[in-house]
Amino acid sequence: MKTSAKFIVLHPSIHKQSNGGSVIASSHRSWFLFFVLFFIFAFVFTFFTTREAATTAGTAAAPANSGLPKPIFDALIHYASTNSTTTNGRMSSAELKAIAAVLRRCAAPCNVLVFGLTHETLLWNTLNHNGRTVFVDESSYLVSILEEKHPGIEAYDVQFTTKASELYDLMEHYKFQVKNECRPVQNLLFSDCKLAVNDLPNHMYDVPWDVILIDGPRGYSPSAPGRTAAIFTAGVLARSKRGGAEKTHVFVHEFERELETVCSFEFLCRENLVDSIDLLGHFVVGKMEATEIQFCPNSGSSSSSPE
Template identity: 65%
Template sequence: MKSSAKLILLHPSLHKQAGSGAGASHRIWVLVVFSFFASAFALAVITTRETISTSATATASSAAPKSPLPKPIFDALLHYAAATTANSSTASRMSSGELSSISAVLRRCSAPCNFLVFGLTHETLLWNSLNHNGRTVFVDESAYFVAKTEEKHPEIEAYDVQFTTKVSDLYGLLEHSKQQIRNECRPVQNLLFSDCKLAINDLPNHIYEVGWDVILVDGPRGFFPSAPGRMPAIYTAGVLARSKRGGGDETHVFVHEIDREAERVSSEEFLCSENLEESVGSLGHFVVEKMDVNSFEFCSNSSSLSPSSYTDD
């Protein structure tokens, strides 16, 4: 074929010498254009096949069920975390029993599990690992600590919150919530638009759209009167649980250091004694059910709180 083409182009007919150049040129351009479109068509077919193949692979991957962390790995992580805690003199770290209580719920939680944690602590990496293939989000009072944690561990999703509350204002804040229980401080609402003094309303919008299965309150600081206290985190956990979106009608809420006054009283007010599943060490485990939008009581038996002096012990 190639030798015939060259003969035609280089040896034009003697009867058409005058127009032979134009005719040859025309045939060359036709051949070039035809070759261009043929190449383009072939490239398009190849690209389309690759795209379809890649898309199919991605779809299959996303459609595949997400499996939880294998039990031996889960148990190993928990074992070494408990051993580290046992050898530590830091009081704020969780005990082996407290770690086991939370991990047991995470293990039962069908993947993917949505886990919200207030406080970046010694256990942060453990929680993120145990909730394998689930979504774990951390909220902390320190923007610096959040930035450093994400820089060192890019897999961690964390946000900082500026708290305006104080532990010393505990009973004033509770009184405000009672006065606004049918308005800004109601138990079922979108916290993003709430002006309740106890509501955490400045997280990214998408955080309020998640149906949280497990919530752990282990921050912010609450061991001295001018500390922010965990009242807003406990109130927010109670509202998120009662306003839960997505699958499941229950939310497991854990409150660490519940033996302190602010944590104990706030938990009784917003998580409720009737919802207390168990107490392990200084950890309270509540199971809070989703409520109707027209509900205006956190607990079936509202507590009558009276202020008491708060000390630094």
């Protein structure tokens, strides 16, 4: 008898297949939902963390790049200039406002060098908020008192070796040395020019000064130091600076006096005088190449200097 082979075919249960597929699909959906939620959480966390850090950094960085708010700046000028007179060396309202206008336009941080400790010292230091303001004076006593009362102010005392009565002798020395020790572009720290102020801290000569105010040393008597050295030094610093703005604003107070006028026109140049307000001369002096040997090439004031 011929028999045929029978094969047993096992069919998977439709019910079981359906349940298994549902479990697998459900598992896949759970994992997918988990990853979606994870990435959403990560994105939200990163977004707010980064935003908070950027806000904090921006807030911390803002004071370093901004000066006083305009209302405060204006209020200080208003009260400083109210009833201001030129008696006892004090500046007039017009003079204060002229200097303040330049400080306001100066991009913070602004580097300001002031010769002389005066009634306006605290004003200049405050108006140049977040900038660097350095004061230089002939009196070590006044400098120490200032530092004691206002520890945050940077000030140095300098021994000026010149006298107001020596003006024309000093001018002859300068003209003889204009191509050597008294040249307009140099590092004053190593200068032997009699008119150079070279005993400041070394780093002071590397600062690109934006504004230089000359309101000292004393110059009201022949035996006083006079401002020949201060004006000469300002002229060299403005022409020799590296970095910063191309030009330096130089203010000379009591500009009407003979010494101040002669030295300003010689070292800051008549053509650089942009304004004269009461007793204040305002010069804008540009940088020069190291090869230049005249302070005022256009006037030819030094062209006849001896070799």
